[in-house]
Amino acid sequence: MIHSLFLVNSSGDIFLEKHWKSVVSRSVCDYFFEAQERASEPENVPPVIPTPHHYLISVLRHRIYFVAVIQSEVPPLFVIEFLHRVVDTFQDYFGLCTEAAIKDNVVVVYELLEEMLDNGFPLATESNILKELIKPPTILRTVVNTITGSTNVGEQLPTGQLSVVPWRRTGVKYTNNEAYFDVVEEIDAIIDKSGSTITAEIQGVIDACVKLTGMPDLTLSFMNPRLLDDVSFHPCVRFKRWEAERILSFIPPDGNFRLLSYHVSSQNLVAIPVYVKHNITFREGSSQGRFELTLGPKQTMGKAVESVLVSSQLPRGVLNANLNASQGTYTFDPVTKLLTWDVGKINPQKLPSLKGSMSLQAGASKPDENPTIIIQFKIQQMAISGLKVNRLDMYGEKYKPFKGIKYMTKAGKFQVRT
């Protein structure tokens, strides 16, 4: 399936290669570089590139291209999903997946890749299994290893590999047993020029951090499970139980994992927590344009809208922007024409606004496109869909765990057309 893997950094250097079958010359990447040149933006490189003898399937994460070389028919999503899983694993091991981190840990990376694929077919991708095979590098462990001469590589077959719960290893022990769940919802919306909502949907995830001793069996129930329209689960969730009772029942993996991601049914009206008043105009013949933007909260159920960040790609003709922010700071990059305004918290009594003028290229005609405004925000302690966890119970173990649930709402792809 996957023949080879090349990692390419943003300046076009191949800084790591790994082959699972016979060696493929790195010159195959030339086809990739060609496609990269043709694409105007880094994300416009086609994920699948056919070459005379191979196919290149690539993903772009953290400004690194992961280019897999394929020789014969294989579902492209299979490869793409696997590459993303590789990146997630690196992130899990090294904290962040940058070129420097990979170069620093090249041996661990190599050992990981060796375990994850056998002859191009995925072998072990569960982070719990991998961590038993190859222990993540920490400073302490490096020191200990240097002194005692022990290694980072496990000698026994990971317990998860053979059990019916491959995602959890046996013999987990904690002194503080705790289970935290974060319900994070994102609002994707497109708001019309006039302020009416064109489309809005809520996507949510429940991320968990479970540190429990032994083999706990958890059940999580919701007050209003009907809200969840389309769900996808971590493999640990018992699907039949969900189908029948709308209860999440699972033996959790150890550590951090995504338990569930869901989509809130589109019949429910989505509350849009912020509104934008805008007036961006360019006058024909004049080299000035007006820019006015005011933000305000609405439908937030009394919670504060925080970490608000507004950004907008202004038309190419704009030379500079001379604006005045009532709150926070703004920057305008004259090269990329990107305007960003870090607003912070919205105070409902004194609405933040950004007003001023834009100077246009002299003599150029008025730009006929209007910029789109992209808004990011966070609302703590609230899931905008109204989803509420009813209770969390643990079976199978005797101790009493500490349980915590946190709610948060964020802007996903939240755009306002002007």
Add this chain to the structure above:
Amino acid sequence: MSSGSGFGDEKGGSSSVGEPEYGHDPASGGIFSSDYKRHDDLKEMLDSNKDSLKLEAMKRIVAMIARGKNASDLFPAVVKNVACKNIEVKKLVYVYLVRYAEEQQDLALLSISTFQRGLKDPNQLIRASALRVLSSIRVTIIVPIMMLAIKEAASDMSPYVRKTAAHAIPKLYSLDPEQKDQLIEVIEKLLADKTTLVAGSVVMAFEEVCPERIDLIHKNYRKLCNLLIDVEEWGQVVIINMLTRYARTQFLNPNVNESLLEESGEKAFYGSDDEEGKEEKAEAAALAKRKPYVMDPDHRLLLRNTKPLLQSRNAAVVMAVAQLYFHLAPKAEVGVIAKALVRLMRSHSEVQYVVLQNVATMTIKRRGMFEPYLKSFYIRSTDPTQIKILKLEVLTNLANETNISTILREFQTYIKSMDKDFVAATIQAIGRCATNIGEVRDTCLNGLVQLLSNRDELVVAESVVVIKKLLQMQPEQHSDIIKHMAKLTDNIQVPMARASILWLIGEYCEHVPKIAPDVLRKMAKTFTNEEDIVKLQIINLAAKLYLTNSKQTKLLTQYVLNLAKYDQNYDIRDRARFIRQLIVPTDKSGALSKYAKKLFLALKPAPVLESPFKDRDHFQLGSLSHLLNAKAGGYQELPDWPETAPDPSVRNVEVKDSVPEWTKCSSREKRKEKKVEKPFYSDSEEESGPTESADSGNQSNQCWLSFHVLSKQNYTRVFLTRICCLIKQSLLSGAEEKNRAQKVKGRRSGSESESEEEEESESESSRSESESESESESDTDAKKKKKAPVTKPPPKQAKKESKKEKKEMSLLDLDDLIYRSFKILPSVTLHSFPQLSRLHLLKSPLLTTSCPTIAPSGSVKTYELLHRITGEGLGVEYCFSRQPFSPDAHMVAVQIMFTNNTNAETKNLHVEDPKLQSGMRIKEFPEIELLPPGEMVTVVMGIDFCDSTQAANFQLCTHIRKFFVSIQPPVGELMMPVFMTENEFKKEQGQLMGMNEISEKLTLGEKCQNEHGIVQRVTSAANVSRVPCGSDKECRFAGKTVSSGILVLVTVATKEERAAQLTVNCEKMVIGTMLVKDILQALTQ
């Protein structure tokens, strides 16, 4: 020397133990003088006794490999360490070995013995990794050793080693394809493996080595389907893709009926009398096809077991299931995949890219599926261009008369985008909408004409090209647009647009007689500076004008042709020469010039604006070939459905296997054992009641009894114990019972057939199984029930009225259950149940008295399906038995009673051609082979009404006639009882207030003023159960709809005199209102 620079930037050895030196600027290296020294340095470290030094050396070597530097000259030094005790060193040596073994074959052989030793290690991890490395060494000499190792590992006791063996198979195959036959044997062996760990890997090997040997799958098909949910995600993808291909060769097209229906309908109209000879053959073929489509249970199993995987977090799995449904599922069921695919659109942009490509293909075939998700495809300014263009494609495919206005409005905003490639694509999309949907053609055209004044040239050019295509469809009405475009030639510089305008003017020069010559004049002036495609069109225009209006344009044409004659481009020179010969009549010119006008101004067919995704679905969706629209190496063609299904029995696993299983689950203690054996998920399935076990496919068939015992619903348990009693008694004391049965039979109907003898022997075979079945338990149970006081005897009058009927009904219920129980025993056929029903008749008083309190099936109404006069002697009645329909819990069980009133036998009674509302499903009863005259037979079929009271229409066929019949359920039959406590009831009711609550005041009818009367009336109107209640002023009932399991709560509160209030709480308002009406009627009468 490439290795030189590789070592250049490695820092000196022992100073930095434990930290691989890698992150240094490559440019800083290149000290060539020290190269050899450094090699020696590494070699020295590898030769030392200290593991830490070895490790350090290996780490540096691996770092070199990772960067693509050549480290092959260290081979001997490294291989020596293959037997190193330190596991990390060993692993790194493996990495090195696998990388360079192919280049240094002889030296690599040195290491083989180590692996052979490793293969016998007691630690399974070491065995597995030895096999892994051994099979990864690409040296042909060791092929026999590898073969041996794989064979041995394939029967290893550790599943992990067996999995590794499966992985090794394709490696060996790619090294030496000659080994194929032997490898297939190993694959066959591993396919029979029952662990989930192996399943994915071996199917992978199967796909790479012998995808054509579909026969190897037969025996493992059901196992694979059942294991699927527990297999790791990557294996799931491979298995699902393989099973898709398998299903295409083994099952019939589930959608064949829809296309055939139309065809056969036409035939009936036209092909009646004439042309008999010719049509006979075709008709015979059609007849063969017209046989009702019944989905193979194995086909259904695959669909059912893959469906939950749509919820997987792995996009590849979701896509695999989606393509399986697209290629295999009946049209009505494909819709379920849309939601999951739309969900994937939230994922990484690469995933989006692939999913959108597939969605685009799907939308062409099945547009309706994605229409509800139209808005999910709206484009955001932050999407990468390639995603935008694919979304646009999907939006265009989804456009129809109803949503076109919203889509066009959306397109309007896209045109203002800064991304010009995207704007161009939007304009093309508008053009395609305009051609596909006639109503908006003018609107689109006007919109595009407005774009002609856009400042961006690209936009204008693209609009011109699209307008040209649109105008070709109806040029007469649009001469003003052509005029407008003629004016544009002064401004537009994009060659394609200029060429398009010129072509338009030439083609329709008769509509713009005044402007055309003027345009030619202008173009002649700039001819030399134009692009080639424009020049060609100028010549074209000149020729056309010369033919229509030679007076004005003769000189101009000559001039243009002369210019073209000396052009640099030979295409243009050729064209000029060719056209001159054609249009300018000379004495030498042949017959062709007479037809010049016909040649140039022939009516040209309007272009069809097609989606680039049309016909892509001949590639299996989700595949690389589909994405590239070209066959990739190793792509396995998706076969067409077979005309007739191959023998389904090939998938049967030996009976020997299935019988023990049945006995195993029929006794309680053993069932527990079984539970332990089961995989993780199936475990929880069983616990969660009847709905679940119906879903779990084969398993439920194997042990329906156990599931009934388990089920929380008491009434089934009571029935069950009774049946057990009856079967046992009947079988043990055969003769005596038979006599009594005969008596009863005589009482009931005079002329039932005498076929007990053979039936007896048939049912005997089941004795062994049934005997062990909960003997003592059922006995005591039965006694208890007998003694149990009848708490609520039904009112006398009602009882009298329905006494006979009731008796029959409860019997029939038993029939139903028994029939199901016997379905599993292969030797017992349908013939055996008339006898059984007679046996039960004896016990019927007992049953009827003990039942009403538990199962409110007191007065079941029978409806007529086919009157015996219209049915030509065949009378058919049906009723809703209110029993759960075990093959599919979402279906309402409908009992059908056939009476043959003729003097002849009726044969082959079966259902054909169900015509159902979307979403509705039918599970036909098994064909009744023979119905002797005067006999009566009862069968059960399941219908999923989708919680609507729409009728299910189908044909009832005998061997001679077909009758169109329809079953329309009263709303009360669409639900089944739910047992809940008062508190639960109140809680649920609290959640179903407002819109979901319907109340009605009423005056109770004379006969149902007391509580008992109300209970009786309500339960007869709807299949709900009584909820215990503290107050005597209120009666509460609860039920849930059969199909979607939505709660239905009914409350009747009595007040002074005969006044009362009826409240129904239900999420589905339609059901609520209808139910209120029905209950109201029942109570007021």
